[in-house]
Amino acid sequence: MVVQVSDRFLVAAAQAGDPHAFEVLVGRHQVAVYRVALRMLGSGVDAEDAAQEALVQAWRGLSTFREESAFSTWLYRIVTNRCLNARVARHPTEALPDVLIDRDSDPAEVVAQSERLHALARGMLLLPAEQRAALILRELEGLSYEQIAQALGVTVPAVKGRIHRARLGLLKARATWR
Amino acid sequence: MALTDPTERLPCGTELAALITQFAEVAPAANPAHQARCQYCQASLGRIQELLSDVRALADEPVRVPRRLLEEVMARVDGPAGAVTLRDAPRGRTQVSEAVLAGVARQIAQTMPAVAFASALAHASGQGTVVLRVRLVVDYGPSLPGLAAAVREQIVKHVRRLTGVRVTEVEVSIDDLAAPDT
Numbered sequence: 001m002v003v004q005v006s007d008r009f010l011v012a013a014a015q016a017g018d019p020h021a022f023e024v025l026v027g028r029h030q031v032a033v034y035r036v037a038l039r040m041l042g043s044g045v046d047a048e049d050a051a052q053e054a055l056v057q058a059w060r061g062l063s064t065f066r067e068e069s070a071f072s073t074w075l076y077r078i079v080t081n082r083c084l085n086a087r088v089a090r091h092p093t094e095a096l097p098d099v100l101i102d103r104d105s106d107p108a109e110v111v112a113q114s115e116r117l118h119a120l121a122r123g124m125l126l127l128p129a130e131q132r133a134a135l136i137l138r139e140l141e142g143l144s145y146e147q148i149a150q151a152l153g154v155t156v157p158a159v160k161g162r163i164h165r166a167r168l169g170l171l172k173a174r175a176t177w178r
Numbered sequence: 179m180a181l182t183d184p185t186e187r188l189p190c191g192t193e194l195a196a197l198i199t200q201f202a203e204v205a206p207a208a209n210p211a212h213q214a215r216c217q218y219c220q221a222s223l224g225r226i227q228e229l230l231s232d233v234r235a236l237a238d239e240p241v242r243v244p245r246r247l248l249e250e251v252m253a254r255v256d257g258p259a260g261a262v263t264l265r266d267a268p269r270g271r272t273q274v275s276e277a278v279l280a281g282v283a284r285q286i287a288q289t290m291p292a293v294a295f296a297s298a299l300a301h302a303s304g305q306g307t308v309v310l311r312v313r314l315v316v317d318y319g320p321s322l323p324g325l326a327a328a329v330r331e332q333i334v335k336h337v338r339r340l341t342g343v344r345v346t347e348v349e350v351s352i353d354d355l356a357a358p359d360t
Contacts (some may be wrong), residue, residue: 004295004357004358005356005357009353009354016299017257017258026248026251026252030247038241052250052254056254059251117235140233142237164198164199167229168195168198170233171194172194174225
């Protein structure tokens with residue numbers, strides 16, 4: 001039932017003061033907010049804190065949300081800003097959750113891929129935070145360059161430059177993980 | 179840590195950055211004839227392909243959100259603070275909060291046919307009375323004035339019955355049509 005309701009309606013209701021409408025919005029967007037925080041910070045505990053703070057900040061700042069951007073882009077902006085100002089976990093523990101084991105796949109290949117993805121998630125944590133944020137929003141969240149530019153408050157060419165440098169950095173760092 | 183020298187070149191003189199752009203943006207190679215037979219270019223392209231495919235695999239990894247996240251957020255979200263005081267009883271007064279009244283009104287509206295989603299706000303308007311504002315997302319089909327009247331009537335009746343509070347006004351707005359089921 002709830003899937004039939006637009007973000008736009010829920011935002012308007014929440015802005016008018018209905019916490020229930022906001023709860024539906026949180027339920028809808030918490031995965032994306034948490035996922036960005038997890039990939040930005042590398043620790044589940046830190047990600048949970050950042051996601052919680054971001055969502056509470058969204059409630060308190062709802063009156064400042066104008067429909068110039070999608071609500072999701074606005075949330076990405078809030079959580080990314082929090083994470084840009086936070087410290088990355090020194091010993092990333094939960095940068096990568098368990099890889100799902102597909103019954104048909106070769107266990108050795110599953111382990112190898114799991115290790116590669118683990119290394120990738122850790123390698124991302126070594127990138128400069130601005131590059132990491134742009135890469136995450138593009139590659140993991142699938143935002144357009146324009147949406148990323150809105151979320152990060154920079155120009156589209158700047159976004160492209162950051163993503164490009166992030167890919168290059170990952171590629172070069174990759175040799176050293178092996 | 180300086181991981182990146184954007185001008186780094188392969189031993190054959192090709193810029194690594196150019197190969198990444200070629201791959202990520204699906205652009206044509208600057209020098210296809212060279213690339214096809216150059217071992218350095220081919221090796222780098224293989225590494226780039228593997229990296230980008232791992233990035234896609236990482237994007238597909240399910241992430242489990244801690245179950246308490248929603249709860250913890252909502253515990254810090256403050257709803258309306260007011261309350262309606264019922265007529266003084268001899269052994270202490272009874273109050274019903276605006277949050278409860280809004281919740282009751284929402285649930286009543288929500289149970290009506292053709293109402294896909296309801297949001298409600300309550301404002302204490304005097305002793306034992308409340309004004310409600312209800313916003314609806316409705317299914318395509320029914321007569322909207324008829325639906326609004328039915329919602330209003332049910333809310334007035336059941337809020338009174340369930341809470342003892344008299345509803346002096348129900349403003350109903352139909353704000354959106356439900357997206358069709360997919």
